[in-house]
Structures are given as C-alpha cells and as structure tokens.
Amino acid sequence: xxxxxxxxxxxxxxxxxxxxxxxxxxxxxxxxxxxxxxxxxxxxxxxxxxxxxxxxxxxxxxxxxxxxxxxxxxxxxxxxxxxxxxxxxxxxxxxxxxxxxxxxxxxxxxxxxxxxxxxxxxxxxxxxxxxxxxxxxxxxxxxxxxxxxxxxxxxxxxxxxxxxxxxxxxxxxxxxxxxxxxxxxxxxxxxxxxxxxxxxxxxxxxxxxxxxxxxxxxxxxxxxxxxxxxxxxxxxxxxxxxxxxxxxx
Numbered sequence: 001x002x003x004x005x006x007x008x009x010x011x012x013x014x015x016x017x018x019x020x021x022x023x024x025x026x027x028x029x030x031x032x033x034x035x036x037x038x039x040x041x042x043x044x045x046x047x048x049x050x051x052x053x054x055x056x057x058x059x060x061x062x063x064x065x066x067x068x069x070x071x072x073x074x075x076x077x078x079x080x081x082x083x084x085x086x087x088x089x090x091x092x093x094x095x096x097x098x099x100x101x102x103x104x105x106x107x108x109x110x111x112x113x114x115x116x117x118x119x120x121x122x123x124x125x126x127x128x129x130x131x132x133x134x135x136x137x138x139x140x141x142x143x144x145x146x147x148x149x150x151x152x153x154x155x156x157x158x159x160x161x162x163x164x165x166x167x168x169x170x171x172x173x174x175x176x177x178x179x180x181x182x183x184x185x186x187x188x189x190x191x192x193x194x195x196x197x198x199x200x201x202x203x204x205x206x207x208x209x210x211x212x213x214x215x216x217x218x219x220x221x222x223x224x225x226x227x228x229x230x231x232x233x234x235x236x237x238x239x240x241x242x243x244x245x246x247x248x249x
C-alpha cells in the first residue's frame with residue numbers, strides 16, 4: 001500500500017509539471033472548501049454510539065491545464081471524534097486506568113453479558129491533498145461538467161486523545177474519567193472521487209464525492225509501555241462529501 005501511494009504521488013506531480021506550460025493567465029480558482037467525512041468501516045464495538053463526527057475546513061486551488069485536465073490542491077484542518085465500547089474483561093489486567101484498550105475491533109454478541117466501558121477517541125490533523133481532475137461529461141451549455149479525480153494526500157495528526165468513561169460502570173472504584181494521549185503522526189494516502197463543477201460567473205462551485213485511503217491505520221499511546229490503538233475507522237480514511245467555491249483569478 002505504501003509503494004502504491006508513493007507511485008500515485010509521483011504520477012500526480014510529474015503530470016502536473018509536464019502540463020503546466022499550457023496554463024493560461026487568470027485560469028486559477030482559489031477559495032474556501034468544507035468537507036464532511038463518513039466512516040465506512042466503524043468497528044462493531046461502536047454500535048449504538050452513533051456516527052463519528054468528522055469534518056475538514058480549509059482552502060482549495062484549481063489550475064485548469066486545458067479543457068480535459070485540471071490540478072486541484074487543498075489544505076485544511078481536520079477534526080474527528082468517534083465513540084466505541086470495550087468489554088471490561090478485555091481490558092489490560094495491569095493498571096487499567098493508564099492503558100487504553102488494545103483494540104477497538106470487538107464485535108460483542110451479547111453486550112449485556114459483561115459491563116461495557118464507553119470511550120471517545122478524538123484527533124486533530126492538518127491535511128494537504130493534490131489531485132488530477134478530468135471533466136468527462138458536460139451537463140449543459142454553460143460549462144457545468146461531471147468529472148472524476150485521482151490523487152494523493154499527506155497529513156500530520158497533531159494530537160489524539162482517548163477518554164474512557166468509567167462513570168458508566170456500576171460500583172467502579174477509581175476516577176470517573178481516564179485520559180490517554182497519543183503520539184503525533186505523519187500519514188499518507190490516496191483518493192478517488194467524482195465531482196460536479198458549476199460556473200458562477202467567472203467563479204466556480206464544486207460538489208465532490210471522494211473515497212480516501214490512509215496509512216498508518218494505528219496510533220501509539222504516550223503511556224509506558226506504549227499501546228497501539230486501531231484508528232483506520234476514524235482518522236483520515238473513509239467517504240467524503242465536499243463543497244468548494246473558487247474565485248476566478
């Protein structure tokens with residue numbers, strides 16, 4: 001997967017450089033962008049906890065190379081929060097107040113058979129994407145078009161924290177909440193999507209639907225000893241719906 005992502009990044013950069021000579025003056029669109037992220041592989045242990053809250057806001061720039069190819073880049077701040085439960089009998093047996101659960105992927109057949117510890121995992125990241133966009137179908141005579149995009153991303157998870165809520169456990173002796181922090185992390189990924197571009201005078205409105213892959217899929221706690229936590233269901237990866245407005249320059 002890592003090699004595939006590297007090759008994709010190199011392809012996007014090379015194609016961008018080789019076609020940049022065709023860019024015309026004032027053929028740049030720059031403006032705000034906002035995305036809602038949907039987890040498509042939430043673990044069974046998150047059942048009943050609701051859909052994770054995930055969004056990204058930032059800025060986007062689109063450079064049309066010609067009528068068939070465009071380069072789009074986005075930079076943004078990404079916030080993600082999701083909840084899950086862990087059976088108490090599956091927690092580490094030593095110093096449970098310090099060590100977070102080892103794995104989130106726990107499908108519980110009978111959740112009433114043992115007390116369930118509810119936890120919330122939150123993360124904040126900076127993200128940069130670059131993608132090639134190909135308009136493939138005109139929608140009307142005004143210049144609106146349907147297209148597909150292919151690209152890559154790099155992100156930096158600045159912080160992540162897990163809150164274990166022991167107040168939900170009957171007769172629990174100890175702190176009501178136990179907080180575990182995770183190390184910052186550099187991630188890489190790939191994206192594939194569809195979009196609709198609508199001209200608004202000399203400006204442009206974009207609607208996007210993308211699926212994003214990201215590695216790594218685990219994060220490491222700052223506890224001693226460190227513990228790995230599954231994060232692929234929450235951080236970066238998943239389905240995305242985006243809205244962008246570009247001012248023509």
